[in-house]
Amino acid sequence: MAAFRRGQGDPGTGRVSDGGGRMGRPWVFAAVALASFLSAAPLWAGQHALKSKARNYPNTPVTLEQSKVTLVETFATPLQAGIPGTSQSRIRDANHPGGLLPAAVMLSGEALCVNRSAQAIEAIKLSVVFLDAFHQAIELPGQRGAYVVKQIVESVPRKSSKVIAWEQRVETSEIYEVAVVVTGVRFSDGSVWLAPDIELIDIL
Amino acid sequence: MAPSRERFPVTFLEALRGWQLRAYSKPLRFFSFLVILPLAIVLFMTHRVNVALGRRQALHNLGVTAELAAQIVERTLQETRLFEQMLAAQPVFRQAIQQRDGPQLTKLLQDSLQLVPRLSLAVVSAPDGTILAVFPEDLGVVGQDIAQDDAFRGAQQGGWHQYVSGVHLQEVGSHEKVVEVACPVQAGSEVIGLLMVQFRVGEVRSWFQKIRVEPGGFLYVVDQHDQLVTYPFQVLPGKPTVVSDWPPVAQAVPETGSTLVFRGGRRHELWLAGVHPVGTTGWRIVAAQPEHEVLRLLHSVLWPMGLLVSLLVTILLTVSLQWVQLQRWRLLEEAKGTRGPAA
Numbered sequence: 032m033a034a035f036r037r038g039q040g041d042p043g044t045g046r047v048s049d050g051g052g053r054m055g056r057p058w059v060f061a062a063v064a065l066a067s068f069l070s071a072a073p074l075w076a077g078q079h080a081l082k083s084k085a086r087n088y089p090n091t092p093v094t095l096e097q098s099k100v101t102l103v104e105t106f107a108t109p110l111q112a113g114i115p116g117t118s119q120s121r122i123r124d125a126n127h128p129g130g131l132l133p134a135a136v137m138l139s140g141e142a143l144c145v146n147r148s149a150q151a152i153e154a155i156k157l158s159v160v161f162l163d164a165f166h167q168a169i170e171l172p173g174q175r176g177a178y179v180v181k182q183i184v185e186s187v188p189r190k191s192s193k194v195i196a197w198e199q200r201v202e203t204s205e206i207y208e209v210a211v212v213v214t215g216v217r218f219s220d221g222s223v224w225l226a227p228d229i230e231l232i233d234i235l
Numbered sequence: 236m237a238p239s240r241e242r243f244p245v246t247f248l249e250a251l252r253g254w255q256l257r258a259y260s261k262p263l264r265f266f267s268f269l270v271i272l273p274l275a276i277v278l279f280m281t282h283r284v285n286v287a288l289g290r291r292q293a294l295h296n297l298g299v300t301a302e303l304a305a306q307i308v309e310r311t312l313q314e315t316r317l318f319e320q321m322l323a324a325q326p327v328f329r330q331a332i333q334q335r336d337g338p339q340l341t342k343l344l345q346d347s348l349q350l351v352p353r354l355s356l357a358v359v360s361a362p363d364g365t366i367l368a369v370f371p372e373d374l375g376v377v378g379q380d381i382a383q384d385d386a387f388r389g390a391q392q393g394g395w396h397q398y399v400s401g402v403h404l405q406e407v408g409s410h411e412k413v414v415e416v417a418c419p420v421q422a423g424s425e426v427i428g429l430l431m432v433q434f435r436v437g438e439v440r441s442w443f444q445k446i447r448v449e450p451g452g453f454l455y456v457v458d459q460h461d462q463l464v465t466y467p468f469q470v471l472p473g474k475p476t477v478v479s480d481w482p483p484v485a486q487a488v489p490e491t492g493s494t495l496v497f498r499g500g501r502r503h504e505l506w507l508a509g510v511h512p513v514g515t516t517g518w519r520i521v522a523a524q525p526e527h528e529v530l531r532l533l534h535s536v537l538w539p540m541g542l543l544v545s546l547l548v549t550i551l552l553t554v555s556l557q558w559v560q561l562q563r564w565r566l567l568e569e570a571k572g573t574r575g576p577a578a
Binding site: 168177212230 | 473501
């Protein structure tokens with residue numbers, strides 16, 4: 032194929048030879064490296080912090096403070112990156128020829144739990160509310176009501192505090208804000224405190 | 236002895252001219268009275284007048300917003316009342332009630348509710364409160380007594396009449412907050428039953444959801460028992476909150492609506508509110524907005540202006556002080572020059 036000149040197409044393959052040989056031009060590699068770097072950028076956007084609020088009922092034995100929530104989008108392979116605005120990846124693979132692989136969206140949160148009661152705590156019931164950008168609760172499929180209940184088994188000695196963590200798999204990445212409320216506490220003596228059956232509202 | 240003209244000037248113009256002549260020699264006083272003080276007064280008055288005007292306009296807007304939302308809610312409730320009246324006027328419906336024919340009543344409710352998809356439930360009860368039929372879900376409530384329910388008691392109290400209930404949790408099913416519109420069914424002058432249709436509060440909210448109170452404001456609805464029907468910042472559901480102590484709810488609201496300024500919220504800040512009743516239901520719509528949000532635009536203009544005035548004043552003061560020092564130095568030099576040859 033030495034007879035082919037630079038830029039001439041190969042009649043057998045239809046490919047165009049650059050004539051410079053493999054790795055002949057460093058700027059090509061630099062461009063490829065830059066393009067790879069830029070295309071990999073959405074991978075880093077797979078995780079971001081959400082606005083989070085810890086809300087407490089009046090006279091609750093446990094208060095939550097410093098709530099933090101992170102939304103993590105997990106893709107099937109390390110090279111997959113999500114299409115902005117959807118929960119789908121750009122990659123088609125042999126196992127899913129008909130469509131794109133959906134991303135798994137996981138919310139992970141933590142908050143400082145302050146035990147204000149005179150007893151040690153064994154477990155805490157957390158209600159986690161997912162809100163959109165217009166402060167409307169998002170009802171997730173398979174979930175009764177616009178919130179999920181998480182049970183955290185963690186011992187917190189009396190008058191002390193501990194960081195508790197929770198995780199929840201969700202179907203949408205359009206969650207804007209998360210509110211976390213303690214709605215039940217199990218003390219070490221077996222007694223249980225439950226939040227009053229009154230709606231909890233945000234006073235601005 | 237005649238008074239001196241210098242001590243007692245004859246005219247105002249002469250006095251002004253005399254003051255100006257004296258003031259020129261004392262630049263600090265001159266700038267203070269002719270530049271700094273007027274600027275400060277103008278800025279202060281501009282702020283006060285604009286705050287008062289902005290507040291008055293915002294209160295007017297909030298009053299109009301609350302009135303508009305109240306009209307939308309009242310009109311939708313009125314349509315529901317008309318729908319109930321039309322259903323209650325059907326001879327087949329009345330006959331089914333008189334015969335206590337549950338299946339027939341359920342079928343009629345089913346046919347009618349298809350026309351009004353916003354309704355979540357319809358109930359027909361006997362005048363003693365016994366449930367005769369329910370649609371769409373039976374939930375095992377047929378035969379139960381609802382005589383103590385707010386919708387039934389309200390419709391019965393003071394003679395049978397149409398009534399919009401207060402908000403309450405649905406006792407069976409989804410345990411959502413709901414409200415009912417009750418309408419007596421009459422055969423001649425005799426009341427033979429009560430027809431009640433139910434709305435979820437999310438439905439009530441959707442009626443006026445497009446109305447925005449910008450910036451930073453919102454609308455909420457309170458029922459005749461001072462309970463929150465809809466409130467945009469509900470975190471967790473449960474029994475309705477009683478908000479009798481909230482200033483827009485605590486004060487009596489006239490038929491034409493009212494506005495008020497109050498201090499409240501978590502930060503104990505100033506709020507503006509417009510309140511309007513929803514017809515004769517006892518409900519009220521409140522449009523509330525923090526005052527600092529209303530005045531944000533004004534302050535965004537006045538703060539830079541204030542800073543510019545402060546800068547100008549600082550420059551003028553600096554120049555004046557320099558001028559004074561220069562004058563003193565010249566005077567000292569002149570004095571030295573005068574004393575020199577004599578010495």
